[in-house]
Amino acid sequence: MYGQDAVWCPMNGQVLDFPGGKVAFTPEMRFISGSPVERAHCYRVLDENGQLTMSSKFKQVSEEIAVKMYSDMVTLQTMDAVFYEAQRQGRISFYATTVGEEAINIASAAALTIDDPVFPQYREPGVLLWRGFTLQEFASQCFGNKDDYGKGRQMPIHYGSNKHNYFTVAATIATQIPHAVGAAYSLKMDGKKACVITYFGDGGTSEGDFHAALNFAAVMEVPVIFFCRNNGWAISTPTSDQFRSDGVVVRGSAYGIRSIRVDGNDALAIYTAVNAAREMAISEQRPILIEALTYRVGHHSTSDDSTKYRPVDEIEWWSSARDPVARFRKWIESNGWWCSEDESELRKSARKQMLHAIQVAEKAEKPQVAELFTDVYNVPPSNLCEQEKLLRETMRRHPQDYPPDVPV
Amino acid sequence: MTVREALNSALDEEMSADSKVFLMGEEVGEYQGAYKISKGLLEKYGPERVLDTPITEAGFTGIGVGAAYYGLKPVVEFMTFNFAMQAIDHIINSAAKTNYMSAGQISVPIVFRGPNGAAAGVGAQHSQCYAAWYGSCPGLKVLAPYSSEDARGLLKAAVRDPDPVVFLENELLYGESFPVSAEALDSSFCIPIGKAKIEREGKDVTITAFSKMVGSALKAAEILAKEGISAEIINLRSIRPLDRATINASVRKTNRLVTVEEGFPQHGVGAEICISVIEEIFEYLDAPVERIAGADVPMPYAANLERMALPQVEDIVRAAKRTSYQISLNGFQLLSLIKHIFEVRLRI
Structure with missing residues (x-):
């Protein structure tokens, strides 16, 4: 329960009801270690030789x-x-x-x-x-x-x-x-x-x-x-x-x-x-x-x-x-x-x-020039339509400046 | 109707119309939003659709984008767009590019919304306009509402849009009331993305603005009108796509242009509008374009300095007059030149 004051529990020492659950008080000042004594274990089924390790539980595969x-x-x-x-x-x-x-x-x-x-x-x-x-x-x-x-x-x-x-x-x-x-x-x-x-x-x-x-x-x-x-x-x-x-x-x-x-x-x-x-x-x-x-x-x-x-x-x-x-x-x-x-x-x-x-x-052919402008928006706004028009005109006038493998 | 009520009703209606729409962000549920935009929504739609998140903009933005990839329509609220800096990788690299990079296989229907730009007395890290930042990025749509009608119509359009939308609100506008038409109160109401609105017609000078600056521009127009200058005020509404057609049509009529924004001047929205007009209708300009922007400094906290760093109504009035004065001066010069030529001829 949130907001309750600390309650006295004779058996366990003082306990604080805090958001997330009960927290016990301790007279011992102890910092939680940043490095575990033992690293978290790693679940394994097959050993290096492809053999089932002893007592390993796994989901059977057909x-x-x-x-x-x-x-x-x-x-x-x-x-x-x-x-x-x-x-x-x-x-x-x-x-x-x-x-x-x-x-x-x-x-x-x-x-x-x-x-x-x-x-x-x-x-x-x-x-x-x-x-x-x-x-x-x-x-x-x-x-x-x-x-x-x-x-x-x-x-x-x-x-x-x-x-x-x-x-x-x-x-x-x-x-x-x-x-x-x-x-x-x-x-x-x-x-x-x-x-x-x-x-x-x-x-x-x-x-x-x-x-x-x-x-x-x-x-x-x-x-x-x-x-x-x-x-x-x-x-x-x-x-x-x-x-x-x-x-x-x-x-x-x-x-x-x-x-x-x-x-x-x-x-x-x-x-x-x-x-x-x-x-x-x-x-x-x-x-x-x-x-x-x-x-x-x-x-x-x-x-x-x-x-x-x-x-x-x-x-x-x-x-x-x-x-x-x-x-x-x-x-x-x-x-x-x-x-x-x-x-x-x-x-x-x-x-x-x-x-x-x-x-x-x-x-296979490369994507068409039109694909440069599609999907920027669901429906292309006028400035994109103008850009496309301008590009096509420029390509028509200066074909040598554009890659030949782009279908117009 | 206040802008806050407009945003709230737009969210409510879109959530009611489409069960795929959900709201997520810090404090959007129990607290009903840092600015109460989500008032009543948790009660109505429950904690699955009004999701209070841990504090990591990068986290909930990434998660929102992933939810959009897989069929939901998230509305991600940032307590302010200043905090969205942490999440900009997901907004730009993930949301804006994925439809293109997946060749249309993955669409990203998501809205990123929250207050943008300067509030009052909240200093450099809470007062910055991101319109130009997001406005430069293909794949995003960027909206900035001014009035309650804008807020309703644009937010509804943003939620329904299949592309990612950055929706830039303004904290100081939340409490402001605007009259709203019956049409705009209808649940089907929507404002098209990419269209600017002429807030006030005029014939002598065009003033573009967005968000809170539309209000300043309208006030400037009042003052200018008293001095015989008729200003046309364009509320951009959409930063990307930018409604170049409306801006160009107005400048063709007035031949003069002033851009107004709160953001920094360099590479700003004004800079983009200026070059766009120069590229397309340079011959219609009778005077250099004037750009009014925030000062090129991080926002100071002290009220006097903050005021100096932000565009004021008087700045807009002076800029509009400068453009008008330059053309009349040029006219003067032209007349004296003609007179001079005549005088020379007479002497001959």
Whole structure:
């Protein structure tokens, strides 16, 4: 009860009724430690050899789902490899891979439904892939052609698709986190049986938006999953320069949010945790925070060379000993759901499809001049119509000054 | 009807007409708004649609934008637009650009509203006009009502609009009463976005103003009328889109222009109107454009200094006279020149 004075409880010493509950008084002056004796534990199902760890509880996955999860992880790897090469050849301007975080991408997506809106950062294209976004659709965006759902308006990897309930990637760090809370509020108002998921990195948790979003979500009691990919590096900034807390998971309890730390390279642990988080978020109308411990095996983006600031053997160890794709493969193989013939067939076909997709995307027409002016507003105001008219007249008079590949 | 009642009734009617519309901000519910704009709404629509938020402008603005992405129509109240600085990333980078960047996949039907510009005696961090800031950003619509009719019609239009709207109110106008037509009291009433209003017709000089400065311009017009100068007062209503057609038509008639705003002069609304007139109808101008704006200093607190920093009615009167005087002087010069030529010829 708010506003009551302190009451004397002989058994427990003095207790103060304070907003949020009873607070006990203590004669001992003790500061709460800033660093725990033991770090928060990390939930894991599969060990490095793809074997179930003893007594691990997890949500069973059917053969069909497990094989699709694995196939999508391999397709994601292939897509990254081909786009990365294409960028190096100067065919696209920019790219960022998800290498090392394939399990986070695919397993979290597998635990959700298409009704759950996704507010991504930019290292989660696997969620779109899981939802059926085709390699051709990815390629159209990266090449910014007329088939790109973004009409060529954003840098490569800034995907977005209404059909897949996947909100367009914003280049601003962490703005998607409060947006996810707003969308979750919309779900709550409509009484929908769905939850929002938003992804971000360890660096993003330093932004004010992260803190505001967690606080608001707790107060507004909305169904949202905050998924932090703690991959150790924000471009060149290690987490030791980013925060001094025990990672991100401990921030949740400070905001009154139920939280869990999972092994980000263990697809089964991620699948199980997201599945449970979704269930709680929807049935109890509450936010959940998940921190996945992982590693950004690739460079931050094609504008970065991470060997300049981190040891190569660190990268090597994470990409080999802790590879999430190889670990999951071992598990499905031990179940008899996968064999080496399946493997070579999948990799061959994924690469073939990917190469085809970029060839088609590269040849496709670029967006038309008119698309420069549409969607600024729902209906273009007169000054935009005048600008377009002026541009068209100028292009007609000075065609040599304009790129030939822009359809008028 | 006061401007406060006009805003309150507009919100009430739009919330009643569309269950997707909801109000959020600091103190909008239990406290009924820092300036009582949301009076009675919590009781009528409940805490789900009149949402008291924690204190983080960046937080609730981001959350409002996210709710708009996913089908709701939020009205985000800022206690003052000065505090919206913290949230400008979400207003510009998120709200204004997302429809374009998503190629029309994500529309952002949201209204950001609250008092803007100088109040009285609240110092630099509470007294600043953001019309030029938001007015320079494509993707936003920026409205600034003056009267109760403006407040009702423009706020209703803003809530119904599919694009993000920045709605700049003025604290000192909230308590002011204006007559309101029967038409404007109808719940279907709406004022088109992007259209200015001729508040007073005139033939000698055009004066553009918005928000509280419309009142000052009207007072200046009274004084000018007594001195034989007929001023046409344009209430801009919409900063973006700017109604260039109405401004141009007026200047073609009066051949003289004075712009008035409370904001800083550099890169201001007046600067934009001036260049727009020069670009489009330069040949109609008989005198240089006069720009009346706030002083180029952070707002001082002391009442005497604050008065000096804000445009006053007398400043507008003097500017209007200067433009009129220049043309009569030029006429004089022209006459004496002709006379001189004649005299020279006569001597020959």
